Amino acid sequence: MKNNCVFCAIAANEIPSFKVYEDDLVLAYLDINPFSKGHTLVIPKEHSSGLLDTPDETLAALVARVKKVASHLKAALPCDGFNILQNNGEAAGQTVMHIHFHIVPRYGKEDISFISQKGDMDELKALADRIRMEG
């Protein structure tokens, strides 16, 4: 595994994921321990650990993809709103040291805990198949 990084391995298809979107620069896939239904991670294929060591051009392109995927999720799930989270460092709750944006769909007035819940793999697969975007 390159860099010993699990997200690099996912980006290289060495580890399977419930893919929602992919292009040359980024991969978006369902978080297997979601905060809410449709919780999606958006990562650059190129490794950097967090916001501070990601080149500005990559970051700009990455945020544009976050917008694109979030816009799609809002219509395809559908959801009423969403949170964008981006954690930097263990102290901030970052568990994989490869920059990623969380898109956390929100439904009505439903309260969520922002604590990972073990996802149901069959449900995640069905959901990914239903909402997958063309690249």
Ligand SMILES: [Zn+2]
């Ligand atoms: Zn990585």
